[in-house]
Amino acid sequence: MLRMGKITDYATVVLASLAQEPALTLAAAELAVRTRLSRPTVSKVLKGLQRAGMVISSRGAQGGYRLARSPEQITAAQILDVFEGPIAITECSGASSQCGIERQCRVGGAWQRVNAAIRRALEEVTLRQLAGLDSATLRVADLASEIRIDT
Amino acid sequence: MLRMGKITDYATVVLASLAQEPALTLAAAELAVRTRLSRPTVSKVLKGLQRAGMVISSRGAQGGYRLARSPEQITAAQILDVFEGPIAITECSGASSQCGIERQCRVGGAWQRVNAAIRRALEEVTLRQLAGLDSATLRVADLASEIRIDT
DNA sequence: TTATGTGGGACTATTTTAGTCCTATTTGAA
DNA sequence: TTCAAATAGGACTAAAATAGTCCCACATAA
Numbered sequence: 169m170l171r172m173g174k175i176t177d178y179a180t181v182v183l184a185s186l187a188q189e190p191a192l193t194l195a196a197a198e199l200a201v202r203t204r205l206s207r208p209t210v211s212k213v214l215k216g217l218q219r220a221g222m223v224i225s226s227r228g229a230q231g232g233y234r235l236a237r238s239p240e241q242i243t244a245a246q247i248l249d250v251f252e253g254p255i256a257i258t259e260c261s262g263a264s265s266q267c268g269i270e271r272q273c274r275v276g277g278a279w280q281r282v283n284a285a286i287r288r289a290l291e292e293v294t295l296r297q298l299a300g301l302d303s304a305t306l307r308v309a310d311l312a313s314e315i316r317i318d319t
Numbered sequence: 320m321l322r323m324g325k326i327t328d329y330a331t332v333v334l335a336s337l338a339q340e341p342a343l344t345l346a347a348a349e350l351a352v353r354t355r356l357s358r359p360t361v362s363k364v365l366k367g368l369q370r371a372g373m374v375i376s377s378r379g380a381q382g383g384y385r386l387a388r389s390p391e392q393i394t395a396a397q398i399l400d401v402f403e404g405p406i407a408i409t410e411c412s413g414a415s416s417q418c419g420i421e422r423q424c425r426v427g428g429a430w431q432r433v434n435a436a437i438r439r440a441l442e443e444v445t446l447r448q449l450a451g452l453d454s455a456t457l458r459v460a461d462l463a464s465e466i467r468i469d470t
Numbered sequence: 471t472t473a474t475g476t477g478g479g480a481c482t483a484t485t486t487t488a489g490t491c492c493t494a495t496t497t498g499a500a
Numbered sequence: 501t502t503c504a505a506a507t508a509g510g511a512c513t514a515a516a517a518t519a520g521t522c523c524c525a526c527a528t529a530a
Contacts (some may be wrong), residue, residue, distance in 0.1 A: 170399070171403070173487065175488075196507075226505095227495075227497065229496090229504065231505075286437055290433070346474085346476090362477095364474080378526075379526090384475060418510085
């Protein structure tokens with residue numbers, strides 16, 4: 169329905185892995201093993217995360233990565249932002265909307281609100297939760313309804 | 320941040336246009352004029368919508384399209400489904416998740432819940448609202464709490 | 471019977487995305 | 501001082517998704 173790229177997905181996995189051991193500095197190679205992802209991919213992900221300030225890197229021997237903040241302070245929204253950018257659900261709902269039909273369609277406004285709502289929800293979800301470190305697990309009503317068949 | 324294709328965007332615009340005149344049967348060409356989109360594109364969109372049962376078509380002269388149900392009964396989630404498919408926010412959160420690392424990452428579950436929450440929010444938004452036909456506008460605050468993830 | 475429509479694809483060009491690899495730079499430790 | 505272990509930053513290619521157009525068969529009102 170809505171999609172995020174695989175890299176963002178990987179990023180979550182890698183971050184979750186780092187969240188298991190917030191104290192340690194782990195090398196990309198080690199993280200690749202732990203996450204079962206390929207090394208180049210893990211590297212790419214970590215570079216992005218470091219540029220975004222989500223992880224702190226140490227270069228040279230014994231170097232590696234660690235979380236820049238605690239898992240409670242990293243949100244799903246932040247993770248999305250790193251690789252997906254601030255691009256909105258629809259182009260109209262983005263910052264610089266100039267689709268030309270704007271005046272006519274009037275649709276933009278509503279999508280913007282939807283988008284804002286989704287974003288706020290995503291800001292409520294922490295890495296701690298994503299990593300399953302929360303004993304009180306996420307409580308969201310039972311599963312998404314499948315394709316609806318209203319008449 | 321999260322993205323949906325342009326076609327889905329167009330679909331919303333076209334549906335909103337149809338929602339202005341639920342009684343009329345409008346030809347693709349006419350809708351192209353009203354929405355300021357190109358004819359082929361509008362046509363493509365409408366074909367998809369008709370296959371999905373969102374609009375009803377009449378062939379031949381004086382033919383065209385009209386909404387299959389009232390604007391209140393068409394939701395943003397349904398519109399998304401037509402062209403974006405049921406694909407989830409991350410592949411792990413899709414129906415057939417077999418990413419291989421699933422056992423390790425444990426992340427999938429949380430994303431699934433996030434995804435479900437987003438979907439539910441999208442089901443609350445009607446075409447009527449998207450089209451701006453509702454005098455009482457969307458109340459974002461409510462929407463956000465709808466999709467909040469309790470810890 | 472002809473104008474006007476939709477139905478269903480086929481098709482191409484463009485853009486995104488995924489994933490790998492190469493080279494420079496940094497740094498701890500023998 | 502030197503070397504090995506790591507990250508930084510791109511460059512690059514292949515594959516996949518998207519956008520958008522076009523063509524032709526079929527349907528139907530006048």
